[in-house]
Amino acid sequence: MPTAPDMRRTTYREALRAGLHEALKRDPRVFLMGEDVGKYGGTYAVSRGFLEEFGPERIRDTPLSESAFVGAGIGAALGGMRPIVEVMTVNFSLLALDQILNGAATLRHMSGGQFTVPLVIRMATGAGRQLAAQHSHSLEGWYAHIPGIRVLAPATLEDARGMLWSALQEPDPVIIFEHAVLYNLEGELPEDAGAVPLDRAAVRREGKDLSLIAYGGTLPKALQAAERLAAEGVAAEVLDLRSLRPLDEAAILATVGKTHRAVIVDEGWRSGSLAAEISARIMEGAFYSLDAPVQRVCSEEVPIPYARHLEEAAIPQVEDILAAAGKVLGRDA
């Protein structure tokens, strides 16, 4: 009988690091570039020590030139490399949006299928650290709007470890969003953890009474809410989207078909959010199996403020999820 692999205690940060390390080891075409990835060790210390191990050709510190180095990543990918570009946070990626949208996402189609851009862009996203309105937004939904790219949101150690390698096997540009509050997430990971499939959502907790649909930074909150509901005798199913583009519509419809009630938890702003898209898909595909209107728990429509109590009030919290769950369960009017 095969023995279960050894489990190891680790963090989300370490898992990302292990994934990057493996990629750099396995494929000589892979290199990492971005602001302070080398000598500084990575803004979130994900690549600390890599410069010493892999050298400055493959761990490339760039100047403050988001548009230029993201564009250079596109060029390098066109030229046969497998670049991993790190952008410090999603807010700064806006300086490179032209390259991402008008370049990476369109080249294949615009060239009649001649070009392939196997580029991976990693960036931190999200609020929760009192960094105010130029460092805290959750714009995954914006990127998920763009055809031509894939958008991933690893929310577990397993995905932090495994998504990068799978992303590097993709012929198209992939953006990986790492929610800033997840870096210190702790847990166990098998010693031999590796690549994971990309396109499928995952049920992180089974339940029959309602579905909590979450991704990235909201997954731990959804799981906490499910735990609290369990204490009250309500079995919530928690679906982790994992891939925001493409969306695993079948998994969404399956969980709603099973529980007949859905709450979508999304740190983006409600208007035009990914949650809105999911809600529309549920309406289109599972309307008749719903027992209650779909509820959304999103960020308030405000630039994320600095003061802790205001920041907390602006983004989804466990209590908000519980309140929305109460609504779909018909517990209050």
Place this chain on the structure above:
Amino acid sequence: MNPASVLIADELGAEKVFDLLRLMLRIRRFEEKAAELYGETKIRGFLHLYIGEEAVAAGLIPYLRPEDAIVATYREHGHALVRGIPAGAIMAEMYGKQEGCSRGHGGSMHLYDAARRFYGGNAIVGGGQPIALGLALADKMQGRPNVTVCFFGEGAVAEGEFHESMNLASLWSLPVLFCCENNLYAMGTHILRSHAQTDLCLRVRSYDMEAESVDGMDVLAVAEASERLIRAVREEGRPRFVEFRTYRFRPHSMFDPDLYRDKKEIEGWKRKDPVPALIEEMRSRGWLDDARLATLEAEVAREIAEATAFAEAGTWEPVENLLQDVYAHRP
């Protein structure tokens, strides 16, 4: 002190030089307190200290008129203080209290004061430069003889926005003084590792703009250059670029373990610390004695203690206000 600065001191006289010392000390002590409060978790988020670079803000901003505008970065406590934003309002902002100069919405990186034309804290590197152009354009189009001063680090010189802004400012003859605070590092990245041509003035001159470098560790040199350059921008109605060569003694932010530079390098720069250098020069001229320095320190300590007490006593904005001020009229 270099000989040129000795002459500048002669020219400025004892009281003006004392004022420069006071400004630098206020920034230094304010930020030391801020670092301490960060350790006590009273201040959260990012905190970027200016310690080591005080001579630039202290030597430049006093030469501006109240109608002039300032655009700065996330490393702007010193600029805000010198511009006259009360220390209490800055401290309260860093606490996240509604008595703060941005009502607790911005924190350390986003200090604003419309009345003082302080368009403060931009935390997108390079993001302030186009805004400075616009402020200057508005002044120019409305015939106001104002100057806009835009502060940024050498890291920003790599951004496309910097080059676009240099070009446009020169092309349109906009009254902006671009002040590059070159502290050699953009987070952990040394200028030699991020700029192919490290003579920043040379690059700026290609936009047909006058540019010069100044010792940013010497507040007298900063003062002399600033007075002259602000006047030139105002009179000529053309932009200018000045590089202040300086150094930050502290890590980039409180999150930075500072692993990328040699402690010896930091110690070397600390020997050029602008604060003791000025104190020494003043003492040698008989402009400062122990008693006067002690009085100044006590006055600064009192200001900071009051600011901290003000922040402590400040109140949290009611959460019900969360959605206020997203639009002028709430839709």
